Amino acid sequence: MRVDVRALGACNRLAERGAEQAAGALSELTGTDLTVEVTGASVASGEDLAEAFAGRESIGVTVGLRGGLEGEAVLAFDAANVDGLLSLLPGGQSMGHSAVTEVGNIALGGFLDGWANYLGKAIDMTPPRYLEADGAAVLPDGALAGDGVFLFESRLDAIGTDLDFSIYMLPDSGPFRDLIVGRTAPAAAAGGGNGGGTDRTVVPYESLSTFASLAKRGSANAADNIGMMTGLDTSVEVSRLRFVPLADVPMEVGREPHAGTVFELQGELSGYLAILFNEASAASVAGAMLPMEPDEPLGDMAENALCELGNVMTSGFIDGWANVLGTSISHSPPEFVHDIGAATVSPLVAKLSERQDYGFVIDAAIETEGIQARCDVYALPDERELAMALENLSSK
Missing domain, CATH: 3.40.1550.10 (CheC-like)
Incomplete structure (x- = not known):
């Protein structure tokens, strides 16, 4: 199908x-x-x-x-x-x-x-x-x-x-x-959500289900990377793939202040990945990584620690995707964000909205024991490129 x-x-x-x-x-x-x-x-x-x-x-x-x-x-x-x-x-x-x-x-x-x-x-x-x-x-x-x-x-x-x-x-x-059920040409010919025309983006259901399982595997890899880096027991609480209007994503993140990192995904599967902590969790996990108490809970030292953490988490996510999809995926250097939650993802949604109205959002909650730190991960892949990658996966 x-x-x-x-x-x-x-x-x-x-x-x-x-x-x-x-x-x-x-x-x-x-x-x-x-x-x-x-x-x-x-x-x-x-x-x-x-x-x-x-x-x-x-x-x-x-x-x-x-x-x-x-x-x-x-x-x-x-x-x-x-x-x-x-x-x-x-x-x-x-x-x-x-x-x-x-x-x-x-x-x-x-x-x-x-x-x-x-x-x-x-x-x-x-x-x-x-x-x-x-x-x-x-x-x-x-x-x-x-x-x-x-x-x-x-x-x-x-x-x-x-x-x-x-x-x-x-x-x-x-x-x-x-x-x-899609009845038209394959995904490689598809147009974006706002691009008009008669082309359609069709995704093999079996491959979509496979990618949903990859969401959880990537979350587990990211949690393992946190554990190795901090020495703290870390687990994935939730991980699933959702199809949502991009305009709703900022509302989901909410109005509470968040701190974390944003990455642009590059290669044959592009898009964005945001790793966001509420302020208390961000300060706790950064403090656990630092050899001494930072001067400010979310100052320069904490920012550097969270950027380093974001790097290893993002690698944990995309390495598994790249291996299974048989494609290359890299990411930009981390961009530190500290703002109202909705404001951190609105620019990402705005960029993707130029090409599509909906997105496959991978969300995960990763919890670190002992310091009660929790982060939410929002992965927003380009719809057309994801469809093409899943199409290729189904033909292997």
């Missing part, structure tokens, strides 16, 4: 539009303004999704989908916030499970309306089922099976409260496959 990247982008826009309708329905029910924070499609194995969702306790509603789109959809929120939700609903405290079920039924109905309108076919929902789940058990049935799945994920942010929601949809093959 060949995934048409533009068609996948259209499906992502449908999911985002559906999430906006769900947010509107929830806003009316709860009297709380909600906005769509981000919508994207994860490409990950069941094992990686299980790791990504570990430690969460969720309450929500699940429905089966039939007709124009088949699969399963879930509305979920943090179990600790159930009392807060019930307090916002008329009679919610006395209705309990039934109130939550009705909320999910209305929100998911709004989410699916946009898909049905686009497809020109009705999408029937099975009766809503209340659920309480630990970890990845909140995900639709089938999400943890197989080598890789497309899992659409939307996060709804409730302004001024902790009552945030997530919507997960796992479409079955069949109607969804017909939507995203």
Whole structure:
């Protein structure tokens, strides 16, 4: 199967539009303004999704989908916030499970309306089922099976409260496959997201799944490099490949101050890679690397240490990619950044947006024990070059 990247982008826009309708329905029910924070499609194995969702306790509603789109959809929120939700609903405290079920039924109905309108076919929902789940058990049935799945994920942010929601949809093959399968020329002839024309970027699904596994392997290599450099036990908490609108990436990084390094990737696979710590983590890991206490937590000495660390981490990421893809990838010298998180990645997104609207984002959280340091890694490859590399990989 060949995934048409533009068609996948259209499906992502449908999911985002559906999430906006769900947010509107929830806003009316709860009297709380909600906005769509981000919508994207994860490409990950069941094992990686299980790791990504570990430690969460969720309450929500699940429905089966039939007709124009088949699969399963879930509305979920943090179990600790159930009392807060019930307090916002008329009679919610006395209705309990039934109130939550009705909320999910209305929100998911709004989410699916946009898909049905686009497809020109009705999408029937099975009766809503209340659920309480630990970890990845909140995900639709089938999400943890197989080598890789497309899992659409939307996060709804409730302004001024902790009552945030997530919507997960796992479409079955069949109607969804017909939507995203590329039927045109191979990736090497593809045009960019903003370039117009009729060319399409198509990616072999099997190779895309392989690259998703490479994301985790690269994260593990980077963590090993940190451990060798600092002597501290380091582990990868989460690593998966997501297909998201580039415009949403700065919002994901957030408004908190971050420090770290940015690299431009060069060679047959170009793009950008950002390694970002929150300020406290950046100061902690830099201090662990230095032979003496720095004069300033994030002064020149810490900057040099973080740049050196960024170099070895980036090498850990791209060496594995280059070997498997059979191509050459190098990187620029590290550029130190210390700013609001969104401001650190906005210039990268702006450059890529000249050629494409969406991107395959590799995100990872790497934790260093003892000093509670955590960093997030955002890899933003050029869509066309990634497609070409994956096309070559599938032909070997």
